[in-house]
Amino acid sequence: MSTDYQQAREALGIRLRELRLTAAGGRLTGPQLAQLLGWGHSKIYKLEGGRQTATAEDLTAWAAAVGRPQAVEELLVRLRGFEAQIRSWRRQLAAGHRPVQDTWNIAVGEARTIHVWEESVIPGMLQTADYARHMLLRYAELYGTRPDTEEAVRSRIRRQDWLYQGGHRLHALVWEAALHARICPPSVLAGQLDRLVAAVGMDTVELGVIPLGAPLRIPPASGFWVLDERVAVTEDWHSESWVEDGETVAMYLRVWRSLRQAAVVGAEAQAVIGRAQRAVR
Structure with a gap:
């Protein structure tokens, strides 16, 4: 995996963490967000840590769960940016x-x-x-x-x-x-x-x-x-x-x-x- 690709994935993870911590309804812990999404809480930390590549569906669900649906397009642009680099x-x-x-x-x-x-x-x-x-x-x-x-x-x-x-x-x-x-x-x-x-x-x-x-x-x-x-x-x-x-x-x-x-x-x-x-x- 290239350095550029991994850096972009980690940057997306940092942005996801920011959205979780500034959720519209108040700060969410990883387990709380995982429960809202119906995911295992380890997936939250893997995505935020850049150890797993998010899908478009993951990003859409994340933005909705933290009460910030307007962030979807920004997240998808980030995903397209580094997915376009290495497939x-x-x-x-x-x-x-x-x-x-x-x-x-x-x-x-x-x-x-x-x-x-x-x-x-x-x-x-x-x-x-x-x-x-x-x-x-x-x-x-x-x-x-x-x-x-x-x-x-x-x-x-x-x-x-x-x-x-x-x-x-x-x-x-x-x-x-x-x-x-x-x-x-x-x-x-x-x-x-x-x-x-x-x-x-x-x-x-x-x-x-x-x-x-x-x-x-x-x-x-x-x-x-x-x-x-x-x-x-x-x-x-x-x-x-x-x-x-x-x-x-x-x-x-x-x-x-x-x-x-x-x-x-x-x-x-x-x-x-x-x-x-x-x-x-």
Whole structure:
């Protein structure tokens, strides 16, 4: 758990304690508030101490119990502020992969321009159903999540409708290594590479491939997405981060533009993809 995330959670806990101590009907003890809410009193102290993450329902109930319903919006803004930063996979995948894909569909649906960099996999917006299925199966095995792979695949593929709507533009960069990664059977990878070749000719897609031997201005590092220059999304093995801070989003776009200088597009990109096709076949 990041320091920023924990500090934000502790700050929310301090605010909850302030509301309890200044309740409209008079100061409440932890056990008194717990009784009003029907909670175990340990939950009160965990929330106030920043040792448990509140839900929106928790915050709404807390504000009502202390007689300060007007504080709900403030509390929810605080929650959205740090929940938007780090979303653990354990929590996100508790109900399976389909809800995560649905959340992404909503975010993408609100965007008109997307910049994406992937160093080890094909971007989801350009995946075939078979490739997406193998990707999601691998993650389901890793995290031990509920088996909703087919629903998740359908949701991910529906996201690609965005590519066929006017006024949209996907700027995708892929490292050549991603074209060779055998995270699926060769036949599936071959079909995926065919899909990439077709994407090169789409008027809503700019697909750049960075050859393995290309000189790089910065290390390729991990993949990320930038939606409309307003939110940057990155992920690692334990969480996914959504960052809306303007300076940070601008930094990710600078990284993308730096990587773009090493990429080839058009016929040259097709030639790099062709090398991968020959290798897999």
